[in-house]
Amino acid sequence: MATAVKPTVKWATSLDEALARAQREGKLVMLDFFSPT
Amino acid sequence: MGTVTYREPAVVETVNGLFVPIQVNVKEDSSRPIVERYRHVWTPDIRVLGADGFDYYHWNGYLPPFEFVPRLLVGQAQARLRSRDFAGAANVYEDVLRRFPTSEAAPEAQYFLAAAKYEASQNPTELHAGWHRLQTRYPDSPWRVRQSYSE
Numbered sequence: 001m002a003t004a005v006k007p008t009v010k011w012a013t014s015l016d017e018a019l020a021r022a023q024r025e026g027k028l029v030m031l032d033f034f035s036p037t
Numbered sequence: 038m039g040t041v042t043y044r045e046p047a048v049v050e051t052v053n054g055l056f057v058p059i060q061v062n063v064k065e066d067s068s069r070p071i072v073e074r075y076r077h078v079w080t081p082d083i084r085v086l087g088a089d090g091f092d093y094y095h096w097n098g099y100l101p102p103f104e105f106v107p108r109l110l111v112g113q114a115q116a117r118l119r120s121r122d123f124a125g126a127a128n129v130y131e132d133v134l135r136r137f138p139t140s141e142a143a144p145e146a147q148y149f150l151a152a153a154k155y156e157a158s159q160n161p162t163e164l165h166a167g168w169h170r171l172q173t174r175y176p177d178s179p180w181r182v183r184q185s186y187s188e
Binding site: 006009010011012013014015018019021023025027029030031035 | 038039043044046048049050052053055056057058059060061062063064071072075077080081082083084085086087088089090093109112113116
């Protein structure tokens with residue numbers, strides 16, 4: 001029986017990559033500063 | 038955020054569909070250049086950036102999924118507004134008001150919807166009609182105070 005795969009946020013791995021992708025794809029960047037708890 | 042908000046399908050769809058998301062762990066030394074570039078000080082800290090890195094919109098603090106989506110859309114609308122894409126901004130603000138009329142972001146959307154429509158048309162009636170809706174729909178909002186000279 002197939003298991004449903006939950007969708008997940010596809011995080012970029014660097015700000016440079018995120019900005020380049022945003023330029024290419026005509027999107028904005030969502031930057032999340034977080035502190036692990 | 039990671040344990041609740043980012044697991045909600047509506048949040049995932051909005052983030053992946055409209056944005057390129059990136060997380061920065063502020064405790065890591067390697068994050069220091071980005072922390073200094075954006076003068077980050079307190080988490081959670083969400084920024085909406087243009088492809089040139091310009092900070093169009095930001096907020097601090099945890100938001101549950103049903104508040105996160107409209108807040109992020111208001112950030113998208115603000116980026117369009119500040120890029121002088123007034124019609125595009127108005128479309129997003131209207132979407133927020135239609136889908137999330139009771140969200141904490143809704144009064145801000147109503148305020149700037151009026152501004153976006155006015156900037157697009159240069160018709161003061163658009164501004165006053167939009168702000169009248171703000172007065173009647175969100176009378177206790179801080180955003181009402183910001184246009185109270187018109188009351």
